[in-house]
Amino acid sequence: MTVTDGPAVARALETSDKVASHLHPEGSFDVDAHPVPTGREEIWRFTPLKRLHGLHTDDATAPLGTGTTEVDVRVAPGVRVETVSADDPVRGSSGYVPTDRVSARAWAAVDKATVVTLPGDRVVDEATVLTLRGTSMDSASAGHVVVVAEPHSKGTVVLRFEGSAVLADHVEAVVGAGAQLTLVSVQDWADDAVHHTTQHAQVGRDASLRHVAVSFGGDVVRMSTSVAYDGPGGQVEMMGLYFADAGQHLEHRLFVDHNEPRTRSHVDYKGALQGQGAHAVWIGDVLIRKVAEGIETYESNRNLVLTDGCQADSVPNLEIETGEIEGAGHASTTGRFDDEQLFYLQSRGIHEDEARRLVVHGFFADIIRRIGVPVIEEHLLETLETELEKNV
Numbered sequence: 001m002t003v004t005d006g007p008a009v010a011r012a013l014e015t016s017d018k019v020a021s022h023l024h025p026e027g028s029f030d031v032d033a034h035p036v037p038t039g040r041e042e043i044w045r046f047t048p049l050k051r052l053h054g055l056h057t058d059d060a061t062a063p064l065g066t067g068t069t070e071v072d073v074r075v076a077p078g079v080r081v082e083t084v085s086a087d088d089p090v091r092g093s094s095g096y097v098p099t100d101r102v103s104a105r106a107w108a109a110v111d112k113a114t115v116v117t118l119p120g121d122r123v124v125d126e127a128t129v130l131t132l133r134g135t136s137m138d139s140a141s142a143g144h145v146v147v148v149a150e151p152h153s154k155g156t157v158v159l160r161f162e163g164s165a166v167l168a169d170h171v172e173a174v175v176g177a178g179a180q181l182t183l184v185s186v187q188d189w190a191d192d193a194v195h196h197t198t199q200h201a202q203v204g205r206d207a208s209l210r211h212v213a214v215s216f217g218g219d220v221v222r223m224s225t226s227v228a229y230d231g232p233g234g235q236v237e238m239m240g241l242y243f244a245d246a247g248q249h250l251e252h253r254l255f256v257d258h259n260e261p262r263t264r265s266h267v268d269y270k271g272a273l274q275g276q277g278a279h280a281v282w283i284g285d286v287l288i289r290k291v292a293e294g295i296e297t298y299e300s301n302r303n304l305v306l307t308d309g310c311q312a313d314s315v316p317n318l319e320i321e322t323g324e325i326e327g328a329g330h331a332s333t334t335g336r337f338d339d340e341q342l343f344y345l346q347s348r349g350i351h352e353d354e355a356r357r358l359v360v361h362g363f364f365a366d367i368i369r370r371i372g373v374p375v376i377e378e379h380l381l382e383t384l385e386t387e388l389e390k391n392v
Helices: 101-109 339-346 352-370 374-389
Strands: 002-006 069-074 080-085 112-118 128-149 154-175 180-187 194-204 208-215 220-230 235-244 249-258 264-273 279-288 296-305 311-320 327-336
Touching: 069 154, 101 128, 101 154, 101 194, 112 154, 128 180, 154 208, 180 194, 180 220, 180 374, 194 208, 194 235, 208 220, 208 249, 208 374, 220 235, 235 249, 235 279, 235 352, 235 374, 249 264, 249 296, 264 279, 264 311, 264 352, 279 296, 279 327, 296 311, 296 352, 311 327, 352 374
Parallel strands: 112 128, 128 154, 154 180, 154 194, 180 208, 194 220, 208 235, 220 249, 235 264, 249 279, 264 296, 279 311, 296 327
Antiparallel strands: 002 327, 069 128, 080 112
16 A cells, blocks of 8 residues: 655745646647647646547547537526527636646637526525537547536536547536535546546635546546635535546546635545556645635545556645645555455455445445435445446
C-alpha cells in the first residue's frame, strides 16, 4: 500500500492574479493556442492519446459535429430547461476558459447549449435529470450544458451519459449567492465509448455546491472538474466513485481555486480496479491564493485494487500562497484487497464471493450514502453488483 497524508508544504507561485502552475496551462478559447499534445505534457502524461479517436488533434483529422448524442429531459416542477444558441452570453457565465486543446475544440464546435435554471428563492425537492445518450461511434461530437442556480435556490440536477459515442463536452454551473446546488454526473457509457468532459463551477457568496462524479462505463473517460468562488463564504463538496475494469481508462482531474477568503472545500474520491490493464488516474489540486485568508480545504483519494494487472495513479497537490488559513491537507492511498478482512468474514461462515461483495460495498458505502439522491444511490448499488459479478 502507498500512502501520503498530512498538510502540504507551501509552494511559492509567481502571482495571485494568474494560475502559475504546470498543472494548469494558460486558458484560451483559441484552439491554435493549445498545441496538439504529444503525451509528454504534465496534463496529458497519463492519458492514452491514441484511444481518443483524434479528439486532441484537429478538424481535418477528426471533425467535431453535434449529431451523435440525443438528450432526454425529466424536468422537476418549477425548473426551466431551454436550448440557446452558441453565442448566448450564458455560455461562459461561470468564468470558464479552456485550458486544453480538446476543450477548446469542443467549445468552438458547439452550435447550441442546454440551459437548466433553478428559480431563485425556491426549494425544488425533485431532481431534474438530463440523459445524454450516444447513438454512434462513427464520428465525434461536442456538447454543452449550463446549470444556473439562481440566488437562494436549492435543487438537484443529474446528468446521465450512456450509449456509444465519442464525445467532448462542457458542463458549467453558476451557483448564485446563498444557493445550494447538487450536481451529479454519471458516466455509465457502453464499453466502447470515449468521453472527454470538462466541468466548471462558479460558487457565489455563502453558496454551496455538492458535485458528484460517478464513472463506471466507457473505454476512455477523462473528466476535468474545476471550481472557483465568486465571493466569500462559499462551500464546495466534491465526491467521486469509479470502477475500472480490464482495459478501461478512467481519469479524473480536479482543481479547486480558493480565490476568495473564508471559503471551504472538501474532496473525497474512491475507486476500485479489477482486470488486466485496468487504469485509474486521479489528479487533485488546490490553489490557495494570497487573498484567500481563513479558508479550509482537504482532498482525499483512495483506491482498492481487486486483482493483478491493474494500475492506479493518484497525485494530490496543494499550492499555497498564504499561511493565514484555517487548514489544508490531503491524503492518498492505493492498496490491494484486504485478505485479512476476507478471512475474518469467511471464518464466520460467509462464502468467499459474498465476503468480497461486503468488503467492496463497505469501501464505497460512505460516499454512496452522502450523495443524497435516492434514485442515483439505488442505481449505483445495482451497478456495483454488476461490476463485482465480472470478477467472481
